[in-house]
Amino acid sequence: GNSVTQMEGPVTLSEEAFLTINCTYTATGYPSLFWYVQYPGEGLQLLLKATKADDKGSNKGFEATYRKETTSFHLEKGSVQVSDSAVYFCALTSGSARQLTFGSGTQLTVLP
Amino acid sequence: DVKVTQSSRYLVKRTGEKVFLECVQDMDHENMFWYRQDPGLGLRLIYFSYDVKMKEKGDIPEGYSVSREKKERFSLILESASTNQTSMYLCASSWTGNRETQYFGPGTRLLVL
Numbered sequence: 145g146n147s148v149t150q151m152e153g154p155v156t157l158s159e160e161a162f163l164t165i166n167c168t169y170t171a172t173g174y175p176s177l178f179w180y181v182q183y184p185g186e187g188l189q190l191l192l193k194a195t196k197a198d199d200k201g202s203n204k205g206f207e208a209t210y211r212k213e214t215t216s217f218h219l220e221k222g223s224v225q226v227s228d229s230a231v232y233f234c235a236l237t238s239g240s241a242r243q244l245t246f247g248s249g250t251q252l253t254v255l256p
Numbered sequence: 257d258v259k260v261t262q263s264s265r266y267l268v269k270r271t272g273e274k275v276f277l278e279c280v281q282d283m284d285h286e287n288m289f290w291y292r293q294d295p296g297l298g299l300r301l302i303y304f305s306y307d308v309k310m311k312e313k314g315d316i317p318e319g320y321s322v323s324r325e326k327k328e329r330f331s332l333i334l335e336s337a338s339t340n341q342t343s344m345y346l347c348a349s350s351w352t353g354n355r356e357t358q359y360f361g362p363g364t365r366l367l368v369l
Contacts, residue, residue, distance in 0.1 A: 148298075190357055
């Protein structure tokens with residue numbers, strides 16, 4: 145079956161630091177890959193996605209590249225802000241399935 | 257603007273009570289989902305529905321049932337609440353034409369005593 149493994153948190157960074165959150169996956173077929181973000185007290189929002197190998201998803205300064213050879217989709221941002229403090233979830237969907245398979249989530253705290 | 261609403265943000269119930277969690281979306285989406293979110297486990301799919309009166313089990317359906325009588329509304333039912341059902345419950349919806357993008361509600365934090 146499908147599964148997603150994320151680096152464990154929590155992650156604490158200073159403002160303007162470089163961020164990497166690792167995500168690897170196991171899936172049958174050719175999955176689409178996603179990063180969702182959950183700000184405090186809110187539901188999840190789609191942050192970015194990539195639908196095929198070597199695609200790069202980007203949004204709000206965040207990037208992730210779909211690496212089929214390493215089955216990875218690591219999230220990166222060059223300079224984090226306090227407002228980026230949230231929980232980040234890596235997810236995938238593949239084949240005809242409509243549902244998402246999520247990783248366990250990574251709590252990010254950015255200090256001023 | 258896209259909107260998914262859930263009937264309660266916080267709910268406290270007693271063991272054995274019947275609990276209804278309601279979710280409404282205003283986007284005319286065909287697909288609706290119920291997840292529970294627990295620390296260290298991420299989101300796990302309980303049930304989903306791809307049409308009115310249609311439902312499919314997700315990864316953890318035991319102890320839950322669902323109802324979808326109208327397209328915009330998807331209800332999660334705990335027939336007899338237990339303490340291990342204390343969790344955050346998230347509803348989501350998606351459009352079949354772009355089914356990979358799900359829109360989430362704010363969640364209901366349920367405490368079963």
